[in-house]
Amino acid sequence: MESFEFLNPTKIIFGRGAEAKAGAEAAPYSKKVLLHYGGSSAKASGLLDRIRSSLKAAGVEYVELGGVKPNPRISLVRDGARLCKEKGLGFVLAVGGGSVIDSAKAIAMGAVIDGDVWDFYLGSGGPKAALPVGVVLTIPAAGSEASTGSVITNEEGLLKRAVNSDLIYPRFSILNPELCRTLPPFQAACGASDIMAHLMERYFTKVSNVDFTDRLLEATMKTIALKGPLALERPDDVDNWAEIMWAGTIAHNNLLNQGRIGDWASHDIEHELSGIYDVAHGAGLAAIFPAWMRHTIKSDPERFAQWAVRVWNVDPDFRDAEATGREGIKRLEAFYRALGLGTKLGDLGIGGERLDEMASKATGGGKRTVGNFVKIDKDGVRAILELAR
């Protein structure tokens, strides 16, 4: 186990009807709030009206900025940051899933600087400050509701890049599983895929003596393996959504990677996919992860075998750890299919034309590697994309 320091400062407010607390939770931070959201679903469901009422009841003024799209764009972030400066807003309340939250975090960083917030995403130094952010979560998926991360797409160049900073941990996140009932099945599926990916990225590590966190990760993967497909069968089952929602937060709130070094190659590769083709992150991961696994299994078949036995109930074959692990990969693919997701690039309408370009972009033109479990260069990324075809 590696040394670590850990404190997650996001207050979780979990339960049916919990969004009624949004105003009272935001008020101590600022009486002037940017209310940030996506498209029509939050309006149609009446959620936005309930949030507005909650803000008014707490004496909080708000300015609205909707229109966040999946793979959130830097252009809207810049608009939001400008709005915060012009109107003197002191808090950003995100109502939505990972895209809205990541956009809100970017606005929060951009609102307190003179320059362009995109520079942080290009890696030119970290932020020194940010407005406080709060969340009303509508999609269990990205885990951004209790994380340090924000992923933004720059539509010029189709670049998708991330910032990680303790400054953008949300101050509170409201998790009401009732809100998930109206999720379209494809979004529910992509969410389960994303949560599973966050767990697998953390699980595949070269750090030894991580038995306890192995088991916590396995427990969370088993939960998503069972509850994810069930959410598509029974979208009205709020109890099932509650399990997914809480597991999705724990999967990515940094608890389960303490003392470990995760991999993250599949995320980096998928970012190029959704950057260029604008595919949903969870759908892209379902194509990339099995290919990444087949590319890397020989480097540590015993870890793959442990994962296959403990998460997917594969019978262990101790004379052939690799075969045991490969059976686990097949069961992961079956999980994706149960979610209605394809496991090949072709299922996403992606051909072989731009594989070189993606391999190059993922590795900074071949100058760096992706991943930690196995360090993968440009040719390796190209091979994984080929396996994913």
Next chain:
Amino acid sequence: MESFEFLNPTKIIFGRGAEAKAGAEAAPYSKKVLLHYGGSSAKASGLLDRIRSSLKAAGVEYVELGGVKPNPRISLVRDGARLCKEKGLGFVLAVGGGSVIDSAKAIAMGAVIDGDVWDFYLGSGGPKAALPVGVVLTIPAAGSEASTGSVITNEEGLLKRAVNSDLIYPRFSILNPELCRTLPPFQAACGASDIMAHLMERYFTKVSNVDFTDRLLEATMKTIALKGPLALERPDDVDNWAEIMWAGTIAHNNLLNQGRIGDWASHDIEHELSGIYDVAHGAGLAAIFPAWMRHTIKSDPERFAQWAVRVWNVDPDFRDAEATGREGIKRLEAFYRALGLGTKLGDLGIGGERLDEMASKATGGGKRTVGNFVKIDKDGVRAILELAR
């Protein structure tokens, strides 16, 4: 799942040699610190000298108060609170296990009031303020290093009572698994028993739809079931201690009970045992828990069966859940024996003479019940104590 709000504000600093950071972590809170500890082991190991050096290097003055005993006494707490007031100390640094930490938390509450801190333990209103507390943990057991709890014994009347308050979450806790190597085997065993008890108290709940947290608890129980006995076989194995130490903190930092209602009857009953007989908490729990289980198994044999199958690898018999559960209880007893602990009151030198008195004290003279999974009255507590003989 029940609704909940959760934020654990204790910063965890985990790793070899981490106690060197104690001074720098304490300094922002106060430059005048009460250094609180137990007996001779911290002195003999050189740990206290390293802490003193760390405080001096950070420009922090300190006043020392050692002598905390297992089942920490209110008399020393009162001395500590007086010392803080007289010397104007603004921070309490606990170096030790649960007893020292609980004593430090009590001092922190007592130092900011005019009255007697014992009144809080008698339930007359909660604390309104407390000095900040920091921890250097030496025994993985009580989980007090990241909890809201403090348990103190009043030697007049042999009363052992608890306070729970968000105000006494430690501001930081330093966890260095190297420090565990010199633990006497009996203390190591009692620690593992205490951690397992914290998990079982949370696990046995009547709240339904808690599948995810069930699995997290099972993962943590399995870790302790394997690593606890190993610590006695291989006391120098720091990697093994690291797993136990981190699991011990997670077992009791309130993460694993979110959305659930735990039981806690066994803890309440054990408190009377250690209050009267001054037995080690973990040793007392090893006698009480199997008896509590045999007393309550018929109320929910399916939960016991799930626990037996998932934690103790018992073969499931779906036509006889109770038999499956009872086999789990036997394996729990085998776990205690592997730790060198007895599973009967007689092993602790406790006869049948004062069972009535303990049953009466645990239930406030028969006026209240203990436990939530099953509500147990005075006669029930008496029956459990009888089963434990």
